[in-house]
Amino acid sequence: MDDIKHPDSVTAGHIDVSSIKHCLQKGDAKLALQYCHELLADDPQHIQTLLFAALASRSLGWLDDALDFINRALTVSPSQPATHSLMGDILLLQKRPEHALKALLKAECLGDGSAPTRFNIGAAYLALDAFDDAKHYFDKALAIDPRMVAAHVNKGLAEHSMMRLDCAIDCFDSALRIDPNNIDAKWNKSHVLLTLGDYQAGFKLFEARWNNPKVRLKKRNFQSELWLGQGNVSGKKMLLHAEGGFGDSLQFIRYAKLFSRDVSLIIQCQPPLIDLFRDAFSDAHIIATGEKAPDHDFHCPLMSLPLAFGHELGEVPSFPRYIYPCNSLKQKWKPVIDKIGQLKIGVMVRGSGSFNGDKRSIELQKLERYLPSDAGFVLLQKELTKSENKFVASRVEWVAPCSDFSETAAICELLDAVVSVDTSVAHLAAAMGKPTVLLLPFRPDWRWGNEGQKTIWYPSCTLLRQPQHDDWNSIFKLIRPAITKIVS
Numbered sequence: 001m002d003d004i005k006h007p008d009s010v011t012a013g014h015i016d017v018s019s020i021k022h023c024l025q026k027g028d029a030k031l032a033l034q035y036c037h038e039l040l041a042d043d044p045q046h047i048q049t050l051l052f053a054a055l056a057s058r059s060l061g062w063l064d065d066a067l068d069f070i071n072r073a074l075t076v077s078p079s080q081p082a083t084h085s086l087m088g089d090i091l092l093l094q095k096r097p098e099h100a101l102k103a104l105l106k107a108e109c110l111g112d113g114s115a116p117t118r119f120n121i122g123a124a125y126l127a128l129d130a131f132d133d134a135k136h137y138f139d140k141a142l143a144i145d146p147r148m149v150a151a152h153v154n155k156g157l158a159e160h161s162m163m164r165l166d167c168a169i170d171c172f173d174s175a176l177r178i179d180p181n182n183i184d185a186k187w188n189k190s191h192v193l194l195t196l197g198d199y200q201a202g203f204k205l206f207e208a209r210w211n212n213p214k215v216r217l218k219k220r221n222f223q224s225e226l227w228l229g230q231g232n233v234s235g236k237k238m239l240l241h242a243e244g245g246f247g248d249s250l251q252f253i254r255y256a257k258l259f260s261r262d263v264s265l266i267i268q269c270q271p272p273l274i275d276l277f278r279d280a281f282s283d284a285h286i287i288a289t290g291e292k293a294p295d296h297d298f299h300c301p302l303m304s305l306p307l308a309f310g311h312e313l314g315e316v317p318s319f320p321r322y323i324y325p326c327n328s329l330k331q332k333w334k335p336v337i338d339k340i341g342q343l344k345i346g347v348m349v350r351g352s353g354s355f356n357g358d359k360r361s362i363e364l365q366k367l368e369r370y371l372p373s374d375a376g377f378v379l380l381q382k383e384l385t386k387s388e389n390k391f392v393a394s395r396v397e398w399v400a401p402c403s404d405f406s407e408t409a410a411i412c413e414l415l416d417a418v419v420s421v422d423t424s425v426a427h428l429a430a431a432m433g434k435p436t437v438l439l440l441p442f443r444p445d446w447r448w449g450n451e452g453q454k455t456i457w458y459p460s461c462t463l464l465r466q467p468q469h470d471d472w473n474s475i476f477k478l479i480r481p482a483i484t485k486i487v488s
Contacts, residue, residue: 015039020052029059045076051086058090066090081112088120097127115145122151126158129469134158149175153184160192161443163450168192183212194446199316202446203307217243220299227298229308234262237296241268242289243303246405246424249273250431251447251457254317255305256281266296272405276428279324316456321433329410337414340397341376343487346412346429348380348420349388359441360421362472364388370476371419372483378415380408380425416487419479422448430458435486439475442466462486 015035023032036053039046050073057066070087073080088104091097101124107117122137138155141148156171172189175182186208193202209215220241227233240256242249249269256265265284268291269277278286287293300308306316337344350361364379365387371377376397384392392398402408409428412418417435420426422445430436438461440448448455453463462482464475 017046017048017052020049020056024052024055024059027059029056032056033060044072047073047077047080047083050076051083054086054090058086058093063090063094079110081107081110081117083107084110085112085114085117085120088117088124092120092123092127095127097124100124101128113144115141115148115151118144119148119151119154122154122158126154126161129161131158131161147178149179149182149185152178153182153188156185156188156192160188163443165192165196165450183208184214187212187215191446195444195450197313197449199306199311199313203304207304207307209303220301222293222296222299224296224299227300227308228304229310233298234260236298237264237266237294239266239268239293239296239299240302240305241293241299242270242273243301246270246273247422247427248303250323250424250427252302252305253277253280254319254322254431255302255309256284257319257322258309258317264296266293268293275326275406276323276409279326280322313456318456318459320459321431323409323428323431325409325413325432326406329407330413333407333411334414336399337378337411339376340378340399341374343372343375344378344415344417345371345375345483346378346380346415346418346420346425347371348418348423348425350381350385351421351423359443359470360423360439362421362439365391366472367419367476367479370479372480375483378411380411380418380420417483419483426461427458430461433460436461437479437482437486438463439472439479440465442469442471460486 015038017039020032020035023029023035033053033056036049036056039049040053043049050069054066054069054073057063057069067087067090070083070090073083077083084103084107088100088107091100091103101121104117104121104124108121118137118141122134122141125134125137135155135158138151138158141151145151152171152175156168156175159168159171169189169192172185172192175185179185186205190202190205190208193205209217210219222239224239227238238259250273253267256267259265261283265281267277267281267284267286268289269286271288274286274288285294347364347367349364349367378399379392380402381388382402402411405428408425409432412429412432412434415434417437418426418429419437419439420429421439426436426438436458438448440463444465447457448463455461455463464478464482466472467474
């Protein structure tokens with residue numbers, strides 16, 4: 001705030017703006033805000049106090065209050081660049097990038113060419129998928145402050161989003177030269193390395209997930225030793241435990257088949273997967289996440305197993321099939337599925353919005369136009385939007401969604417093929433050896449690599465990739481030929 005023109009202090013007893021600044025520097029935002037209120041009671045229009053109040057509110061997470069203080073400051077002095085810059089920063093925290101960008105560009109127009117403001121402009125463009133603009137502003141920030149680690153990392157994210165993978169690695173390496181322990185740089189570099197197929201280096205860096213608050217994984221504390229490939233585990237008890245989503249568990253549980261028969265396996269997974277895993281791994285003891293595990297010698301998170309086994313891309317255990325449905329559920333659904341047509345296609349159009357920014361989801365109504373006209377369809381969505389419910393109600397050949405993974409597996413077993421975006425259902429179908437057409441965004445998740453229609457993880461899976469961002473139409477045109485090829 002040093003660029004703001006203002007009286008040097010406003011006093012209320014012994015309190016002045018220097019007292020507020022001191023509190024903020026010490027991290028005592030509550031006391032700083034208290035002082036701000038006392039000063040503003042005497043001078044409600046004092047610019048610096050209003051901005052300090054906004055900063056204190058921001059530190060406390062009271063973002064709406066922070067914006068109120070900023071708007072009060074703007075009514076007094078609408079041309080202070082620092083005010084607009086701080087507004088943009090707070091709007092970014094509120095995940096309002098369009099409004100943030102407007103405020104930040106205003107700050108820049110008024111003369112704020114600082115590295116933080118240029119970084120925030122880049123961050124707003126990144127959130128809006130304007131990747132070239134984002135890269136441009138990260139470069140502008142780095143021209144002022146070449147050691148701004150966050151700018152190197154975010155520039156790498158922009159490069160990754162544009163699938164310029166070597167450039168992305170260069171950015172993350174630049175960040176790591178400045179801060180060798182930077183978790184964001186390690187975590188994001190791991191994804192690029194894995195996308196490129198460098199599994200040994202990629203999975204080693206992938207362990208950074210445990211220290212990355214953005215990943216939201218809770219590191220488990222076990223009395224047993226963490227196993228990452230060291231020593232001989234023959235004759236020992238090994239706990240394999242789920243850590244991510246359903247799709248992650250379905251993908252990485254394959255590694256359980258690599259342990260020798262004299263290793264006693266305990267598999268701890270999400271409750272909806274228990275029945276599936278019991279059928280697939282009958283010799284293992286299956287328990288639910290949150291359930292107390294029996295005594296064991298070692299433990300290993302499922303997604304650390306590739307690192308533990310030391311596998312390169314070509315060494316990934318690729319099984320035609322390792323998940324099986326419950327026979328009774330299969331018999332329950334067979335009369336229903338038999339009625340929907342000679343060619344039976346399962347469809348999945350949405351995943352969790354928290355994954356990959358929901359760039360993977362598509363509209364059911366649009367997809368339907370590109371599916372084989374002579375096929376019957378099963379919508380595998382567990383929850384439907386209002387428009388999907390309306391659409392399904394008008395189509396008698398579409399079956400209501402199933403309630404859990406066991407039922408989904410039974411239905412998939414009765415289908416000829418599955419067409420899906422990147423969801424756990426795609427993993428389930430492919431793990432069952434079911435012909436699966438997987439629809440991928442331009443920047444896919446690392447496990448699908450960066451090119452080709454085949455994946456080492458699932459032999460029965462066909463990958464259709466966007467040629468550019470948000471270009472689903474190009475993929476839609478490939479679906480019918482892909483289905484014809486895999487079911488003929």
